[in-house]
Amino acid sequence: MLVKETLICNKLKSRSISARAVQVGQGTPAIKNIISVASGKGGVGKSTVSANLAVALYREGAEVGLLDADIHGPNQAVILGIREKSRVNNEKKIVPLRQHGIQSVSMSYLIDTKTPIIWRGPIVSQALYQLVYETLWEDLDFLILDLPPGTGDVPITLSKKVSVSGTVIVTTPQKVALVDAGKALAMFRKLGIPVLGIIENMATYKCLYCNHEEPIFGKGGGKRMADANGIPFLGKIPLDIAIRKNSDRGIPAAISDPNGSVAKIYRSIAIALVEQLLL
Structure with a gap:
């Protein structure tokens, strides 16, 4: 299995799955594959899943970036344990910060973490565009976008302005979360963004x-939703206190105990996601 998984990652890294790789600088492809991580409602652990998925892909040998696209409620600074601020160079380009091996950028790296961001939709959409295209990413195999919950302006901006390879939907098993996850799924299909699979958190x-x-x-809500919609079920993650403790410490579970059961789950999900991109 290890040989198969290594071959899968190496094959994906060798090419871009997107119809158009994101171009940065002098026409150099800087980002091969952009994957958005979404949820229908807040509180399902989407940001934690995004960070751990990014770290798991990095541990498989990929160069990975994580963009905190939840403009109004950015949390990746806490989850990744980042306390410094991003630098903006003389050309007004954002320099991403590197932590746990991955590059990342977030509004929380640019402003005080206690300052609320009170912006209307058009400004939020423009901010997302700038974070993607005006960040000095080193060449990336994957850019993970941690989206805000719901079906608002940011996903619409993605469909029109960003070359997204596909999206992953995070849900929890209870009905109220599944209903909203279903709305998110329907939205991405309407926008023409491929849904790569469902992840069930707090299973x-x-x-x-x-x-x-x-x-x-x-029990099994995420799997039933995936089956009913004809999309892959990428895996399920337990409600484990170690995940919460590690997030509070700024060390994602996928790297704090790389041989532990939680890290193995995230690795399995990362491999399943890569397999979907190769189809």
Whole structure:
């Protein structure tokens, strides 16, 4: 299996899946594949999944960037443990920060983290465009976009202005999350953005003492949603206190314990995602 997974990643890195690679500088392809991570509603762990997915891809040997596209509620500075601010060079280009091996950019790297961002839709859309195209990314195999929840301006901007290879939808198993995830799925299809798969987060609660797993939010909702819509189910992630603790420490679970069960789950999901891009 390890040989197969290594071949998959190497094959994907050798070419761009997007119809048009993002061009930066003097016509040099800087980003081969842009993948957005979305959710229908907030609170399902989308940002945590985005960070861990980026780290998991990096650990497979890919050059990865993470763009915090949740303009009004950026959280990647906390999840990645970044306290410094991004530098803007003389040409007014943003220099991404590197942490845990991945490049990243976020509004929280540019302004005080306690300052609310009170912007209307057109300004948010322009900010997203600038973060993608006016950041000095080193050549990337993958750029992961951590989108805001819902079906607002940012996904519409993506469909019109950014060459996205596809999107991944994160949900939790309970009905209220699945209903909104279904709306997000329908929106991306309407916008013509391929849906690469569903990730079910908080699928089970893992007991600290006996390791028994209980589906406290319901069982199998993400898998049923994927099957009903004819799209891949990329995997499920438990509600594990280690994920929360590591996020609060600024060390994603995929790298804090690289041989642990959670890191293996994120690695499996990353490989499943790569396989979908190769189809």
